[in-house]
């Protein structure tokens with residue numbers, strides 16, 4: 581069960597370029613996986629102008645194509661097979677139960693039932709599903725159903741094609757991230773992006789709930805813009821350079837107004853992540869969630885992990901999607917590693933080549 585929307589473009593390939601189209605940047609990664617550990621062969625990131633992507637949907641495929649082309653060029657990639665991801669805001673993911681059915685019966689049942697669950701107009705979406713487990717009594721099949729609006733998928737595919745890529749797979753973003761996690765069958769993943777963040781619960785390796793979390797990197801930047809009268813670029817640089825904008829709980833000294841606002845934002849995000857766990861546990865009393873991973877550019881905020889640890893009561897780590905990956909000569913490894921957290925989706929997409 582590698583790629584939930586795989587039926588859209590299933591073509592076997594062992595050399596795909598992972599292209600993550602976020603709200604604020606396009607990231608492209610190519611891995612060489614012929615030897616044991618994957619090797620980063622190409623990596624490119626180019627910022628997206630505001631207004632191109634909104635809630636996971638592309639508003640300007642031509643403009644997007646130009647940025648994708650640039651991201652490929654900076655990474656030294658020309659073209660080729662590519663895997664793309666659909667972000668949580670544009671995605672429907674849910675675990676549903678069926679009685680025990682044969683594979684063919686299940687296919688029909690999901691087809692009929694998808695309209696009951698999927699919140700998009702009939703015929704207007706792509707969907708895929710995978711059996712994720714059986715209930716305790718064996719009288720139940722647990723099935724993950726994922727769907728995305730056709731319009732959203734088609735616009736991203738068109739943009740990728742105009743940029744010289746051959747999209748061969750479309751993934752749900754959480755699944756791409758999951759592929760980069762070490763031993764995380766039952767875990768919570770919080771992806772803190774520029775505009776959008778989301779929390780996903782995985783059970784036995786399958787995403788069972790994905791919820792938006794109303795906090796994002798930009799909110800922190802805006803606090804700095806307001807407090808110090810900076811423009812967005814200046815505030816962004818300050819945020820990325822300055823350690824300790826978020827105090828460590830228990831730190832000495834009087835917190836400033838900026839410290840307090842950063843703390844409020846992070847605490848709210850951590851509470852929202854906690855609510856995601858509680859919400860899932862109400863319906864699934866036997867659920868085990870034993871670890872949390874923070875990823876996305878926003879997770880680079882100094883000390884952020886402490887706030888999530890306090891709130892969640894389970895071990896929390898900052899995820900490094902490049903931990904199991906080598907970096908080819910010719911790249912500055914420090915630079916590539918410093919991008920680390922932002923590349924989980926792109927690396928996960930690039931890892932999926934070779935899967936059926």
Ligand SMILES: Nc1ncnc2c1ncn2[C@@H]1O[C@H](COP(=O)(O)OP(=O)(O)OP(=O)(O)O)[C@@H](O)[C@H]1O
Pocket residue numbers: 601602603604605606667772773774775776777796797798801816819820821875876877878879880881882921922
């Ligand atoms: N060192 C850092 N410290 C704090 N924040 C950072 C740092 N580096 C990047 N960020 C923040 O990470 C965010 C970008 O994260 P990411 O690249 O994961 O977003 P995206 O995937 O483009 O957008 P989205 O997921 O919202 O669609 C920006 O808000 C940026 O300010």
Ligand SMILES: [Mg+2]
Pocket residue numbers: 602603773774876925
């Ligand atoms: Mg992102």
